[in-house]
Amino acid sequence: MTTGPKGSLKKRVFSASAWSVAQLTTNYTFRLASNLVMTRLLVPEAFGIMALISAILAAFTLFSDIGLARSVVRDPDAENPHYLRVAWTVQIVRSMYVMIGVLFSALGVWLLAPGLAAPGTIYADDRLPGLLVLVSLAPILQGMSSTNRFLAQRHFKNARLFTTAFFAQLSALAMQITLALIWPTVWALAIGLLTRYMVSGILSHIVFQGPRMKFRWDREIVSRLWKFGKFLMASSTLTFAAVYADRFILASLLGSTGFGLYAIAQIWSEAGKTLVNRLASQVGFPAIGEVIRTRPTEVARLFKRFQRVIDLYCSLAFLAVLFLGGHLIDTLYSDAYAEAGSYLRLMSLVLLTSRFETINTLILNLGNSRFMMIVAGIRAIALVILLPLGYSFLGVSGAILAVGLSPLIAFPYTYVLIRPILGRAYSNWQVVWVLGIFATAVAVYLTQ
Numbered sequence: 001m002t003t004g005p006k007g008s009l010k011k012r013v014f015s016a017s018a019w020s021v022a023q024l025t026t027n028y029t030f031r032l033a034s035n036l037v038m039t040r041l042l043v044p045e046a047f048g049i050m051a052l053i054s055a056i057l058a059a060f061t062l063f064s065d066i067g068l069a070r071s072v073v074r075d076p077d078a079e080n081p082h083y084l085r086v087a088w089t090v091q092i093v094r095s096m097y098v099m100i101g102v103l104f105s106a107l108g109v110w111l112l113a114p115g116l117a118a119p120g121t122i123y124a125d126d127r128l129p130g131l132l133v134l135v136s137l138a139p140i141l142q143g144m145s146s147t148n149r150f151l152a153q154r155h156f157k158n159a160r161l162f163t164t165a166f167f168a169q170l171s172a173l174a175m176q177i178t179l180a181l182i183w184p185t186v187w188a189l190a191i192g193l194l195t196r197y198m199v200s201g202i203l204s205h206i207v208f209q210g211p212r213m214k215f216r217w218d219r220e221i222v223s224r225l226w227k228f229g230k231f232l233m234a235s236s237t238l239t240f241a242a243v244y245a246d247r248f249i250l251a252s253l254l255g256s257t258g259f260g261l262y263a264i265a266q267i268w269s270e271a272g273k274t275l276v277n278r279l280a281s282q283v284g285f286p287a288i289g290e291v292i293r294t295r296p297t298e299v300a301r302l303f304k305r306f307q308r309v310i311d312l313y314c315s316l317a318f319l320a321v322l323f324l325g326g327h328l329i330d331t332l333y334s335d336a337y338a339e340a341g342s343y344l345r346l347m348s349l350v351l352l353t354s355r356f357e358t359i360n361t362l363i364l365n366l367g368n369s370r371f372m373m374i375v376a377g378i379r380a381i382a383l384v385i386l387l388p389l390g391y392s393f394l395g396v397s398g399a400i401l402a403v404g405l406s407p408l409i410a411f412p413y414t415y416v417l418i419r420p421i422l423g424r425a426y427s428n429w430q431v432v433w434v435l436g437i438f439a440t441a442v443a444v445y446l447t448q
Helices: 009-038 044-063 068-074 081-116 128-135 138-143 148-154 158-182 187-207 219-253 256-294 296-332 339-347 349-365 369-422 424-446
Strands: none
Touching: 009 044, 009 158, 009 187, 044 081, 044 128, 044 138, 044 187, 044 219, 044 256, 068 081, 068 148, 068 219, 081 128, 081 138, 081 148, 081 219, 128 187, 138 187, 148 158, 148 187, 158 187, 219 256, 219 369, 256 296, 256 339, 256 349, 296 339, 296 349, 296 369, 296 424, 339 349, 339 369, 339 424, 349 369, 349 424, 369 424
């Protein structure tokens, strides 16, 4: 039996924020610890291969994403055990489609790569098809996870999310290091990935409060999930291009070692960006959702307070990565990874543009899922056009700048939608942010 919210919203938001930060810090501590250990056991190209595999897995995950977590967080009937079980059944069906998609990718690489892939690139690596077959098990393991974890997110019980993530990451790290010591190949990274999904899935049925999962089907609930999620699925498909196109394009332009260095730098830059996304999804989205349901007149005021915290964090994180990122790479890695430091300095711009994700979350929480589809489409088109152009004129630096700045191309559309919600003055202040980020990008490039 689930229980409703207890305590003031402010107290629950603060607690959830603290646990979200702790969870992300722990996740990245494990991830970076694994990265530092494994770079001493494996060559750079291994990380490039896993970066591409992760992008392919993310592609099919996003192609089928109908926002089940967001539906449970915002739907008034989500406390009903029957609703949660139907959502779990839909989640499993979706995971099967993801697995099939990854398997077809493996077949395509096996058949086409020998004749089409440029020698020396990740696509030409003969281990890629087999690794994709193995990793195709990941979506099934994830799909079996209990939807009670979404209910915990709705109730700000992020301590339980922290617990599952901690033990899943610990298990994956132990598996990767053990295998790499015995068998120092990229396969150790892939098996570690599967271990994390398996442990997380098992714990989701033990740690989170709620009904026991059973297969259930209800056309009315499925229809409701689809009505809210259809635009999210379209936006997620486009988000894939907006977020992961750089991996696929650069994997074909750079050698396997160069792409591996890019993947190393990306691990560090994503640490800061992921925190913003985590706070927006696990704290901001549930908090604003509750305010919309109970105190709709206070949405703008509370959102602005939340955004000020995000802006401070993004600014400080940007400065830290810009000035310390290169030294970090030089200190923690061998000379073979030195070039990743210059990549990381340029990637610091991602931390500034990520502050707009909370604004997008606000619009989505108001029920406008079509907005996310349009924004993702604009970003995808911008990145697919700007990344090759940036690479043609400025090399890898130009490509990284395109990745960092492409999210801003969708801002004019966002501005139109937030002005009635947040007011003219606050919306105009967002324009100042956009112009400031572009000016900062020019300065970062010229001092590179």
